[in-house]
Amino acid sequence: MTHADPVGVLTGAHFLDGDHAACEGAICAGARFSAGYPITPSTEVVERFSHRAPKIGATFIQMEDELAASIAILGAVWGGVKAFTVTSGPGFSLMMEHIGYAVMTETPCVFIDVQRGGPSTGLPTLPAQADMMQVKWGSHGDYEIIALCPNSPQECFDLTIKAFNLSEKYRVPVFVMMDEVVGHMTEKVVIPRAEEIEIEPRHFTTQDKSSFQLYAPVGEEQTPEMAKAGDGYKVHVTGLTHDERGYPNMTPAVQERMVKRLVTKIRDNAEKICITEQNEVEGADVVVVSYGITSRVAQRAVEMARAKGLKVGTVRLITAWPFPDHVIRAIAPKVKGFVVAELNLGQMVREVERSVAGKCRVAHVGHAGGTVHKPEEILKAIEEVAR
Amino acid sequence: MQLTELRIAGFGGQGVIMCASVIGRAASIVENGYATMTQNFGPEARGGACSAQLVLSPTPVLYPYVNKADLMVLMSQEAYVKFAQDIKPGGTLIVEQDLVRVQGLDIPDVKVFAIPATRIAEELGKKMVLNVVMTGFFGAISQLISRESLRKAVLDSVPAAFAELNGKAYDAGYEYGLKHMQSGALDLGEEDPVTITE
Amino acid sequence: MSTPICIQKAPENPVESFLRTDRMPHIWCPGCGIGTTVNCFTRALIDSKTDLNKLSIVSGIGCTGRVAGYVNLDSFHTTHGRAIPFATGLKLASPEMTVVVYSGDGDLFAIGGNHLIHAARRNVDLKVICVNNLTYAMTGGQTGPATPLDVITATAPYGTYDPAFNLPYLVEAAGAVYVARWTTFHVKQLAKSMQEMFKKKGFCFIEVVSPCPTLYQRRNKMGDALDTMKFYKEVSKVKHGAPTNEVGLSKSGEIIVGKFVDRERPDFETMMKAHLEASLGEKYIPAEAPTCS
Numbered sequence: 001m002t003h004a005d006p007v008g009v010l011t012g013a014h015f016l017d018g019d020h021a022a023c024e025g026a027i028c029a030g031a032r033f034s035a036g037y038p039i040t041p042s043t044e045v046v047e048r049f050s051h052r053a054p055k056i057g058a059t060f061i062q063m064e065d066e067l068a069a070s071i072a073i074l075g076a077v078w079g080g081v082k083a084f085t086v087t088s089g090p091g092f093s094l095m096m097e098h099i100g101y102a103v104m105t106e107t108p109c110v111f112i113d114v115q116r117g118g119p120s121t122g123l124p125t126l127p128a129q130a131d132m133m134q135v136k137w138g139s140h141g142d143y144e145i146i147a148l149c150p151n152s153p154q155e156c157f158d159l160t161i162k163a164f165n166l167s168e169k170y171r172v173p174v175f176v177m178m179d180e181v182v183g184h185m186t187e188k189v190v191i192p193r194a195e196e197i198e199i200e201p202r203h204f205t206t207q208d209k210s211s212f213q214l215y216a217p218v219g220e221e222q223t224p225e226m227a228k229a230g231d232g233y234k235v236h237v238t239g240l241t242h243d244e245r246g247y248p249n250m251t252p253a254v255q256e257r258m259v260k261r262l263v264t265k266i267r268d269n270a271e272k273i274c275i276t277e278q279n280e281v282e283g284a285d286v287v288v289v290s291y292g293i294t295s296r297v298a299q300r301a302v303e304m305a306r307a308k309g310l311k312v313g314t315v316r317l318i319t320a321w322p323f324p325d326h327v328i329r330a331i332a333p334k335v336k337g338f339v340v341a342e343l344n345l346g347q348m349v350r351e352v353e354r355s356v357a358g359k360c361r362v363a364h365v366g367h368a369g370g371t372v373h374k375p376e377e378i379l380k381a382i383e384e385v386a387r
Numbered sequence: 388m389q390l391t392e393l394r395i396a397g398f399g400g401q402g403v404i405m406c407a408s409v410i411g412r413a414a415s416i417v418e419n420g421y422a423t424m425t426q427n428f429g430p431e432a433r434g435g436a437c438s439a440q441l442v443l444s445p446t447p448v449l450y451p452y453v454n455k456a457d458l459m460v461l462m463s464q465e466a467y468v469k470f471a472q473d474i475k476p477g478g479t480l481i482v483e484q485d486l487v488r489v490q491g492l493d494i495p496d497v498k499v500f501a502i503p504a505t506r507i508a509e510e511l512g513k514k515m516v517l518n519v520v521m522t523g524f525f526g527a528i529s530q531l532i533s534r535e536s537l538r539k540a541v542l543d544s545v546p547a548a549f550a551e552l553n554g555k556a557y558d559a560g561y562e563y564g565l566k567h568m569q570s571g572a573l574d575l576g577e578e579d580p581v582t583i584t585e
Numbered sequence: 586m587s588t589p590i591c592i593q594k595a596p597e598n599p600v601e602s603f604l605r606t607d608r609m610p611h612i613w614c615p616g617c618g619i620g621t622t623v624n625c626f627t628r629a630l631i632d633s634k635t636d637l638n639k640l641s642i643v644s645g646i647g648c649t650g651r652v653a654g655y656v657n658l659d660s661f662h663t664t665h666g667r668a669i670p671f672a673t674g675l676k677l678a679s680p681e682m683t684v685v686v687y688s689g690d691g692d693l694f695a696i697g698g699n700h701l702i703h704a705a706r707r708n709v710d711l712k713v714i715c716v717n718n719l720t721y722a723m724t725g726g727q728t729g730p731a732t733p734l735d736v737i738t739a740t741a742p743y744g745t746y747d748p749a750f751n752l753p754y755l756v757e758a759a760g761a762v763y764v765a766r767w768t769t770f771h772v773k774q775l776a777k778s779m780q781e782m783f784k785k786k787g788f789c790f791i792e793v794v795s796p797c798p799t800l801y802q803r804r805n806k807m808g809d810a811l812d813t814m815k816f817y818k819e820v821s822k823v824k825h826g827a828p829t830n831e832v833g834l835s836k837s838g839e840i841i842v843g844k845f846v847d848r849e850r851p852d853f854e855t856m857m858k859a860h861l862e863a864s865l866g867e868k869y870i871p872a873e874a875p876t877c878s
Binding site for chain 3: 034053055056057058068069071072074075076079097098228230233234237239240248
């Protein structure tokens, strides 16, 4: 780990919304390239980046659509910079193609999805948390990614840095799954001094040019080192199934070896990657699972329940993917049940149910988006499960 | 300060969002409490109506939206019609005196305070600072944030070249508020309690 | 007396060092024109003395899309239609690189058509080589955006009736600064055009009309690869500076070849830097060498 480049770090306390904070996070993380296409409610991120870029040695380009934006950043990464793009539902659907390409080519990059109500054009200005399965399964084929869910502008800043760090560590696309409320909500955001911000640098290889293999795994991260265009390594990068040299090799044996590693490098390291925030889980009868803005609304419900004498704990998913199976699995036999609150009609609850494996009850409190929950709705579910 | 829910609304160009942002900045950054601001987005936010919600609290804010406000600052008749019914009983309503006609408000014990913020701003030489006049007035009436903290937040939010003007605007609003507090809130029992000029 | 045995090594092919020989044999059919264009490309690289460490090649998907996999350069085989936006990102992040986009007519003009016109509009400094075999060859010879009228394809068994794009006309209109067309018969001229293009700053485009004997010529009873060379020789007409609206292709009509457009227009990066410098003055910090701390 190294520290942030002081150029561009706006140390101090700011009153920022989540979109702007995420942009500052990206800059602190070392992002020096972004390609975007405007879409509500994510546009403010690239608006701010376009404003900041020429003053920090960075480049912004507005592309013709999200297909272009999502692959222009991958081109920039192979040119040697850290890069990201930002979008919301309809644009995210178009970007699925390049999530797969980034996974397959092990291109470190960050996507920020400020979730709004869908399907299709849906609710452009109103919140949802309904892209949670899309981010994991939306591109074709088997793959694993990392997705983080901030619940405040401060976390939009912090977790965007974290996203860049994880993407470099595992050479994998990492997603900051914001929601419209968090994106457009303004709160105090503290940006530390550059030397206090830990940064995972890109792991450029120093191996011999004639023997370096772009896709030969290194260390327990099972992640290869990088090379960039122009360094003399004559890399070949392809979305086809490829061997350790990067050469297309479309055989079941190579598919098994290479695609399996793309998956296991995340799954085997899931316990290291996953971050959850647990509160009063020990001795609880009911544990509320939530993430993003819903975690804050749920907390109010939890406080109401505790005031009524109920024993309620909380698990906040800061990492949604890989899903923290181990956390839920450990709690399940000790509680009456889980209440999963999310702004969708049942997405992450499936993961909770899978991890619980019948060991306790799982209740879902969700709606189709457009606004946050009423705390009373969550309280009602807590009371039912506690009964 | 206990948990306080505010709504600030008016029309585009009045500096509604900046007014809310300054209050939030003062509460969270200058005074180190917690503030969460949300605003209405979408086509309805372009031009026409403009509204911000602000939750101030001594502990981290959980629920970001305001359903019933403890205090409202309304700067247009449209905003009054749309939002005034959502003031809590016993709450405080602050209005732009020349732009809002307070009538038909049937919520018990609402205290109403009015200021001709636009006119005061014009007298200072720039109509644009009406939101800062309003911020000063809000500070004096609400007593939620110290006079100096709010003033600092104003100055931190404007370009240095406009610091003097904005400082004056803030002070004018604050002084007007202090005077108004002494004379008490408007009595809503009257048919037409607010003097309408122009 | 015995004569010492002398094993003579075959002389090395001059283009061999440009190829990933460990990936041979390639997938292209006998008589396919793509290999010919790669040969011209390597000749152009040799003759122009290009620093091969500073040249990247980006391909999309399709038969021509496989070029990136065979040349011994930093090479990127991207997604279908997206070679140009990938190349745009690569070029902007590492301006010192020469970035060549090498792809087919279907990839560049159908699924990637929007990206192509926008890159030309911005005048991004990309060198685009489009091998136009008039069909989707990788998938079995279906109708493409450059397939001429009244041609039999796998998805037009009774002949095509939707008009084709005139590629040079479209690209010129979109803003390209260099536009040329050759056939795989014109190997010398093609290599020379490529050399010219390497030197030119801005969005450059070369169309290479190329046979697909397996799917296009066979289905349309146009003979084999050799017959196609004879056809190209017969119907091609060199017309430098020809108005591009007059160079559209038909099934068996003449093929106008030559350099059609060679004009000056500041490229994207130049425009961006000049504008930001004028707007921001000393506050402007241009993106220079890539940093990745």
